[in-house]
Each structure stands twice: as structure tokens, then as C-alpha cells.
Amino acid sequence: MSFLANHRFLKMNGLGNEITVLDLRGTPLRVSAAEARAIAADPRSRFDQLMVLHDPVTPGTDAYMRIYNTDGSESGACGNGTRCVGWAMMTDPVMGHASGRTLVLETKAGLLPTEQVSDRVFTVDMGPPRLAWNEIPLSRPFPDTRTIAIETSLAEAPELAGPSAVSMGNPHAIFWVADANAYDLKSIGPKFEHDPVFPERANISLAQVVGSDRIILRVWERGAGITRACGSAACATVVAAARKGLTGRKAIVSLPGGDLLIEWREGDDHVLMTGPTELEHEGTFSPALFAGAA
Numbered sequence: 001m002s003f004l005a006n007h008r009f010l011k012m013n014g015l016g017n018e019i020t021v022l023d024l025r026g027t028p029l030r031v032s033a034a035e036a037r038a039i040a041a042d043p044r045s046r047f048d049q050l051m052v053l054h055d056p057v058t059p060g061t062d063a064y065m066r067i068y069n070t071d072g073s074e075s076g077a078c079g080n081g082t083r084c085v086g087w088a089m090m091t092d093p094v095m096g097h098a099s100g101r102t103l104v105l106e107t108k109a110g111l112l113p114t115e116q117v118s119d120r121v122f123t124v125d126m127g128p129p130r131l132a133w134n135e136i137p138l139s140r141p142f143p144d145t146r147t148i149a150i151e152t153s154l155a156e157a158p159e160l161a162g163p164s165a166v167s168m169g170n171p172h173a174i175f176w177v178a179d180a181n182a183y184d185l186k187s188i189g190p191k192f193e194h195d196p197v198f199p200e201r202a203n204i205s206l207a208q209v210v211g212s213d214r215i216i217l218r219v220w221e222r223g224a225g226i227t228r229a230c231g232s233a234a235c236a237t238v239v240a241a242a243r244k245g246l247t248g249r250k251a252i253v254s255l256p257g258g259d260l261l262i263e264w265r266e267g268d269d270h271v272l273m274t275g276p277t278e279l280e281h282e283g284t285f286s287p288a289l290f291a292g293a294a
């Protein structure tokens with residue numbers, strides 16, 4: 001039987017981005033890709049991202065997080081999920097032992113200081129964007145990642161070419177469009193996600209700039225598909241928009257699930273993301289879920 005049988009989880013969301021939080025602190029256990037897919041397959045624990053808490057690794061941090069997509073792949077960043085973890089570690093009666101209003105969380109991509117702004121609203125310091133082609137990563141050199149060349153060309157949307165590329169600890173490609181709702185993202189997203197220029201695949205965004213401080217955004221997430229919000233994509237988009245002179249360094253990003261406030265701070269180059277969290281329910285995993293999942 002899987003160690004996850006009867007294990008407690010929280011089902012949350014950040015602007016409709018479906019997040020399941022699982023606490024494995026105090027154990028050496030690790031969720032496999034098959035177990036993550038099994039958790040995603042149950043409507044009670046369905047997620048776009050599974051945030052798994054582990055004991056801290058770096059001194060001074062509060063927890064190490066592994067982040068799984070629906071397909072079982074792992075990511076270095078999830079902005080909406082990190083806010084949910086902040087809420088869980090501060091407020092949940094079982095997971096919430098953190099004192100104070102700040103936490104430092106760690107992923108394979110780095111440190112994520114997280115601050116409670118009000119009851120359910122959190123700001124995550126998503127760190128500096130990574131803009132060099134080999135940091136994103138891209139499969140070949142581009143001196144300027146504000147616009148890159150891709151191999152995929154769509155007969156139905158030939159204007160979707162030359163996206164910006166940014167890593168926020170995970171790879172993002174941002175296509176600049178006149179109307180973000182004019183495209184069948186479910187059809188085009190996977191084609192761009194798997195373009196050979198993205199050796200680790202990429203999260204694909206359609207960004208419509210509607211003012212110097214406002215962007216409408218839809219996202220096809222690597223490993224998860226269309227989601228109602230993607231925090232790291234919102235951060236990557238404001239960075240790319242500011243680099244291209246399309247907006248300032250602070251903007252509201254409107255996603256199908258609601259708004260995020262993003263600021264690319266002068267001075268230390270860090271990107272701050274502020275937005276809400278919501279607890280939907282808690283539950284325990286049915287042992288039957290993991291039959292056949294190793």
C-alpha cells in the first residue's frame with residue numbers, strides 16, 4: 001500500500017489555479033510521478049499543481065517544496081501554489097505551525113520569501129527573472145530573449161511567432177496579441193509547449209497589453225494544460241513587457257480567474273507577486289487511488 005493512503009491533504013486554489021497541498025515534513029518520503037498523477041485523477045484532490053512540503057534544506061528556510069504538474073512532471077516554480085502554501089503553513093490547524101507573517105520557502109529553483117498581507121492575500125518574492133537563453137533554457141543561443149525564433153508555425157495563426165522568453169524558475173514563452181481571447185489556446189498551447197527551441201518544454205502565454213499598467217493574460221501550462229491563472233506566467237509577462245517597453249515594471253495582470261499585482265522591483269531585480277488564496281476543503285487520500293501507482 002502507498003504511504004499516501006489515508007494521508008491528509010488540502011484542496012486550495014489561487015485565482016482558480018487548482019492547488020493541492022500535501023505535508024510530508026518529518027518524513028523521508030517522496031511522491032512519485034505516478035502517485036502525483038493518481039492524486040490528480042481524483043476529483044476531490046484534482047490539481048493543476050501539487051505542492052508537497054518537505055523538511056527545510058537550506059538553513060534559515062521554513063520548508064522545501066516539490067511542485068508537481070498534472071502529468072507528474074516537476075516544476076521549479078508555482079506562484080499561486082506558493083501563496084497557498086503560505087496560507088497553509090500559517091493558518092491550517094494541522095500544517096500551520098509557522099509563527100509571524102513571513103516564511104521562506106525553497107524549491108529546486110531557489111528561495112521564495114512569502115509574506116501575509118491580509119487574511120488570505122499573500123505576496124511572494126519570486127526572485128530575479130532569468131533572461132539568458134541558457135538559463136531559460138532555450139536549445140540554441142539567442143543574444144536577446146525579448147524576441148526569439150521558434151520552429152512551430154500555425155497555418156491558422158501565422159501571426160503567433162517571435163515570443164518573448166523568460167524563466168521565473170520555470171520556462172515561459174509569451175506571445176503578444178491584440179486579443180488574448182481570440183485564440184483556441186487548447187489547440188495551440190501544446191504545439192508551442194513542445195517546440196524544439198524549449199528543451200524542457202515551456203508554459204505558453206497569450207498576452208494582450210491594454211495599458212502601461214495592465215495586461216490580459218491566458219496561459220497554457222506545461223504539464224497541466226489550460227488553467228484559470230498562472231502566477232509565474234504573470235511575473236514572466238510583466239518582465240517581458242517592461243523589457244519591450246510595452247508597460248512599466250508594475251502592472252495588474254488579469255487572468256480568467258482574477259487579478260494579480262506584479263512588480264519587477266528596481267534595485268534588487270526581484271519580481272513580487274501579490275494575490276489571494278482560497279481553501280476549498282480538506283480530505284484524506286483513498287488507498288484505492290494508488291493501486292498500480294508506484
Ligand SMILES: N[C@@H](CCC[C@H](N)C(=O)O)C(=O)O
Pocket residue numbers: 017048049069074075076077078079080081170171203221222223224227229230231232233
Ligand atoms: N501555476 C503555476 C505554474 C505552474 C508550473 C508550470 N506548469 C511548470 O511546469 O512550469 C503558477 O502559478 O506559477
